[in-house]
Amino acid sequence: MLACTAMLLALGSSAVAGAGQVTPPTPVLAYAPVQGDASRHAVRQQQLRDQVRQSELQQQLQQNVSDNAKRPGAKNKLLQRQLEQADQARHERDRVALRDLLDRQQAHSVLPRVIPPDAPASSRSGG
Numbered sequence: 001m002l003a004c005t006a007m008l009l010a011l012g013s014s015a016v017a018g019a020g021q022v023t024p025p026t027p028v029l030a031y032a033p034v035q036g037d038a039s040r041h042a043v044r045q046q047q048l049r050d051q052v053r054q055s056e057l058q059q060q061l062q063q064n065v066s067d068n069a070k071r072p073g074a075k076n077k078l079l080q081r082q083l084e085q086a087d088q089a090r091h092e093r094d095r096v097a098l099r100d101l102l103d104r105q106q107a108h109s110v111l112p113r114v115i116p117p118d119a120p121a122s123s124r125s126g127g
Contacts, residue, residue, distance in 0.1 A: 048105045052098065059094055063087075 066087055073079035 044105060044108060048101070051101055055094065055098055055101075059091075062090060066090075 066083060070080065070083050073083075
């Protein structure tokens with residue numbers, strides 16, 4: 001409490017002493033990098049890898065099911081053609097879903113650029 005009072009008195013006296021001087025406001029950094037940004041990015045990357053791996057495993061499983069479905073009707077050309085068309089449609093759907101996942105991840109991974117305030121001239125010139 002005593003320290004706060006002393007600080008307020010010191011601020012008040014310095015304000016009175018410098019009343020004739022105008023000091024420009026100190027520039028404020030609009031975006032300060034947060035320690036958690038890197039970890040959030042790493043988590044998103046891991047989630048993306050997990051989703052891609054899960055998608056690959058699901059595609060393998062579906063391909064195995066499709067291959068097994070083709071065996072009994074191997075001599076039926078109409079059935080084979082329908083199964084091939086279904087496979088192509090499934091592959092296209094999976095490709096589009098994966099592309100969408102990657103595009104969304106890339107859109108989220110773009111971090112805002114932080115521009116630090118200019119350093120004083122003396123520190124830039126080396127002395």
